[in-house]
Amino acid sequence: MRTELRRKNKMETLKVLGVDCSNCAANVNKALAGINGIENLDIRLSEKVAIVTFDPDKISKQEITDKVEDFGYDVE
Numbered sequence: 001m002r003t004e005l006r007r008k009n010k011m012e013t014l015k016v017l018g019v020d021c022s023n024c025a026a027n028v029n030k031a032l033a034g035i036n037g038i039e040n041l042d043i044r045l046s047e048k049v050a051i052v053t054f055d056p057d058k059i060s061k062q063e064i065t066d067k068v069e070d071f072g073y074d075v076e
Contacts (some may be wrong), residue, residue, distance in 0.1 A: 009039055012061050014050045015076040016068060019043065031071040035059060066070075 016028060025043040028050055037058025039072055044052040052064055065075045 006054060007061050008057070010056045010061075011051065011053045012064070014052060014061075014065065014068065016043075016048060016050050017074040017076065019045065019048050019050075019073060021045070025069050028068055028073065031067050031073075032064065035064075035067065038064070 019025060019028060022045070025045055027044055029041060029046075032038055032050075032052070037055045038052060039055060040051075040053035044051065050068070052065065054061075070074050
């Protein structure tokens with residue numbers, strides 16, 4: 001069962017412009033915290049990216065991007 005869940009999840013790397021300090025990373029984390037369908041979030045300041053693992057049946061990449069942009073960050 002656990003393997004089936006992992007296969008269903010999708011991993012996307014989002015380039016988040018303006019994330020260059022721990023406060024910015026915390027804001028992105030806050031933007032995505034507790035959202036149904038997001039399974040894991042790894043923010044890498046050195047690369048200015050957010051690596052998001054999510055269930056595409058529950059949330060889309062565009063919805064994730066919109067949530068981050070709602071917090072004032074541009075996503076490429």
